[in-house]
Each structure stands twice: as C-alpha cells, then as structure tokens.
Amino acid sequence: MNSLSFVQTYFADYTGRYWIAGGWALDLFADRVRRPHTDVDVLVLARDLDLVAATFTDPRPTVENPNTGVQRPWEPGETLTPGPDVLAFPDDLFPAPVRVMLAASDGDDWVYHRGRGILRKPLDEITLTTADGIPYLAPELVLLFKSRSDRPKDTEDFHDVAADLDPIRRSWLHDHIAGRFPDHPWLPTLI
Template sequence: MDSFDQLRPVRALFDSYPGSYWVAGGWALDLFAGRVRRPHSDVDVLVLARDLDQVAATFTTPSPMVQHPESGTRRPWVPGEQLTPGPDALVFPEDANPCPIQILLAASDADEWVFHRGRGTIRKPLTEITLTSPDGTPYLPPEIVLLFKSRGGRPKDNDDFADVVSLLDADRRCWLRNRIAPNHPWIPELH
C-alpha cells in the first residue's frame, strides 16, 4: 500500500500559498484513519473559491489548468476568470508532480464553508472544518468528505464509508446522518 509520502508534494506546493487549503477526498479519510486504506490516482486539495486570486498569484510555474468535470479535457486557466465551486476544478500539468494534484473549489459565506450542492443550507464554520495530521497537513473532517461521497454512489465511495464509519464519534455521525437523504443506504450504519 502507498504511504503518506505521496502527500509531500502537496505540502511543498502549498507551502507558499497564503490562503487556507485542505487535503480532501480519499486521502483526507486516510489521514483521519491514520493509515493509507487504498491506492489513490490523485490528491484532491480544497481551496476557497473566493481565494482564486491567491491561487493565481501563488501557482504561476506551472500554472494550473481548468479541467472539464465530465470529459476531463483541459484548457488554460486565465487568472481572474470566475470558476464555479463543484463542477470546476484546477489541475496541474501531468509532469508537474509525482502524483496528480487537483484543486477543488469550496463555496463560502463570510466565516462559513457552504456545501455547494442544494440551496446553501448545509454549512459549517471554517474554524470547524480543519483537522491536522501529525506532520501538519490540513485536511477535511470525515463527515464533510463523506457528505460529498454520499452523492456519488460509486463503489469506492461506499468502501470509503465502510472503512471509516466505525471511527466516527457520535457528533460526526449525527452531523452526517442529518445531512444525507433520509433513505440513504448509509443511514443504518450512522445510528
């Protein structure tokens, strides 16, 4: 199984980034579990969409590109161009890092993270969405990662849930249970 060494390029890349960032997706669940649970094809990193000017100023060589969410095609990103949290993502050229890094965009409102799907009613204070690994890597808490994964229905998302659900304390379980569909197949495990 891979080691957390694959996250070193992320820490190095974001070392000079002045905004907040979080390792997201499967790697965030691995950091929470304290072990690498499965192979990963890339590293998802979440930044606030409102900080795109900081992204543009920090990552100039190589400059990230916009990746189309369905086709995967890439095009140059013009700093200042508005991107939409959720469907739009930034990626670096394939040869820029040993493990591909994808920058996902988060919606926010003042000091709150806002789940970009739905009506913006799912929120959490920004101060509550950061966990930190022993080596100082910031990552999203599992309940937020699993909220994103609950919408996909992909086998790896269900496997990720099964791998970490027993590690969730009562507060994390309750938060997730109250924000996914009432008939979601994960509900019984969250009680």
C-alpha cells in the same frame, strides 16, 4: 504518503486555506492508507482564486472538466464555480495528479454549494491537521460529498471509516444525508 508531502511543500507559499480532500483526507483521519489512490484532491476557497493565481504561476493550473478530463487554459480573474470547475496541475509535477476543487464560503463558514447556502460549518471545524502540519478536510464533509455517488470506492471509503466517526460527526452526517436522500443505504450504519 509521499504525494501529500509534495503537495504540502508545493503549497508552502500559499497563504490561503487549503485542505487535502477526498480519499486521502479519510486516510489521514483514519491514520492509515486504506486503499490505493490515483490522485490527490485539494480543496481551496473559491473566493481565494486570485491568491491561487498569484501563487501558482509557473506552471499555472488549467481548468479541467471533471467528467471528461478535458483541460483548457485558466486565465486569472476568470470566475470559476464550486462544484463543476476543477483546477489541475500538470500531472508530471507531483508523484500523483493533483486536482484543486473549489469550496463556497461565507465569512468564516464553509457553505455546501449544493445546499442553497443552508448547509454550512465554520472553517475551523472542517479543518483537521496531521502531526506534520498537513491540513485535511473533516471526514463528515468528505463522506457527504461521497454519499452522492454509488461508486464502489465511495461505499468502501464510508464503511472503512464510519466506525471511527465520533457521535457528533456521525449525527451530523446522518442528518445531512437523510435530508436529501432519506433512503440512503448508509443511514442505518450512522444511527
């Protein structure tokens, strides 16, 4: 997990909340590397963009279109939107590319940016931490994001960790997938 140690070191001076997200977060939850990863997803709160800009000045991250990979300069103070906007550090800065995704929040709650503000969880509940102090996103949130895709790696990730979810996490994930996708193929596994 060399890439994660580099991220932890790089974010040591960042005083806002951040989480390892995506497939790496599921690996941290499962306590094993389940598959190869091409990058590291990091989640920060969109409300902390000024702090991101003040902390990471040299080099400053760029804004990357997640669909095309096209990058453009990011100017501090520019409003970015959770979901479509992603920040990227130069690929040669870390052992694997690091992409920073933005999370919506309200006070002490994470807010699902696709759920009209209805779906939320306390920030402390979505935060898990390794013995080495690396913060990572709770697996039910990672899988909720992955449930919107039919990519084989997302389905593989789900099946790799579904049995490790405790009843509360399984129920939460089931209910929040079923509310949007009542025929989703993962639902029978979560019952």
